[in-house]
Amino acid sequence: MTISLAIVGVGKIVRDQHLPAVAGNADYRLVAAASRNGRVEGIENFGAIGEMLAAVPSIDAVSLCMPPQYRYAAAVAALDAGKHVLLEKPPGATLSEVEDLAARAAEKGVSLFASWHSRHAPAVEAARGFLAGTRLRAMRVSWKEDVRQWHPGQAWIWQPGGLGVFDPGINALSIVTRILPQPVFATGATLEFPENRDAPIAATIRFTDADGLDLLAEFDWRQTGPQSWDIEAETDAGVMRLSEGGAKLSVDGRLLHAEPEQEYPSLYRRFAALIRDGRSDVDLAPLRHVADAFMLGRRTLVDAFHD
Incomplete structure (x- = not known):
């Protein structure tokens, strides 16, 4: 079955990642796009999702x-269609709202996929397997990057609901919640x-589990030069390091896993x-941790940020 696919919101991440991924997968045929500002060449383009769904009923x-x-609102329109x-x-x-979408998808008999792309980094499953076979003592997460490099001129990330530094930080949390043996x-x-902003530029969060795990996560959007996307775990089997956003896994400095x-x-x-099997995948654990951080967090003001 070839899936007739449409994309809504044609921005940087779509051009950098979604379009190449879809073009390289024979399961899909890209038939339409809807966006206020962007266009995709070679297919039908619309200004809004409602207009697109009405004009192209063949979209799967x-x-x-x-x-x-x-x-x-866009998800409700698509699910209801x-x-x-x-x-x-x-x-x-x-x-x-995401819980409501999951219920709507089940009611309509369609698949809903909350996609955590960092969980699909090459070494994540290897890290999960390693931690399952040893005792975890402590973990440190360092996710620090330059917001001007990755989100140039994007105002929405600083607005309520845009998450601020948790936009990249949630990538780390998606990996952590995948590889840890227990919540x-x-x-x-x-x-x-x-x-001058309504969302955080940096965050430090402490976590634990039923066994008293010491877990510290540090997120920062002010790092220039080399970027840091690292998770380090102290275990009975050695120090595990998941680096480069989940691309490489090493233990005690010995590289065990690295793929493109x-x-x-x-x-x-x-x-x-998921579509073929008639299933959904909506894991809200990473977003729940962000919500908890906002609930528990002590807020401090720092210097104004200007693009």
Whole structure:
């Protein structure tokens, strides 16, 4: 079965990742796009999802890639039209709206996929297997990058619901919640807000689990030069390091796993499999941890941020 796919929200992530991944997957035929500003050459383009769904009834599935604050209404429109839906990360602006989408998808008998692309990094499953076979003592997460490099001029990330530094930080949390042998929960957080913005530019969160795990996560959008996307775990079998956003796994400095990055091609293979099997995949654990950090976090003001 070839899936007739439409993409909504044609921005940087669509051009960099979604379009190449879809073009390289024979399960899909890209038939339409809807976006206020962007266009995709060679297919039908529309200004809004409602217009697109009405004009192209042959669409089987929709990838929603607009900012999270606007995703719920678009997802409802697609689900109510009987379309399978892929949600770019984060899947929505709130937990409640995504839970409602999951219920709607089940009611309509279509697939809903909350896609956490960082879970599809090459070494993540190897890290999960390693931690399953040893005792974990402590974990440190360092996710620090330059917002000007990755989100140039994007105002939505600083607005309520845009998550601020948790936009990349949730990638780390999606990996952590995948590789840990049991659930963790936040015990405290510090969130640093620029004095002229409504979302944090940095965050530090402490987590634990039922066995008293010491887990510290540090997210920062002010890092220039080399970028840091690392998870380090102290275990009885040695120090495990998952680096470069999940691309490489080493233990005590010895490289055990490294493969070329294929996150978005893997996402679309997963989405096709869900559609074929008539299933959904909506794991809200990473977004729940972000919500908990906002609930528990001590807020501090820092210098204003200007693009």
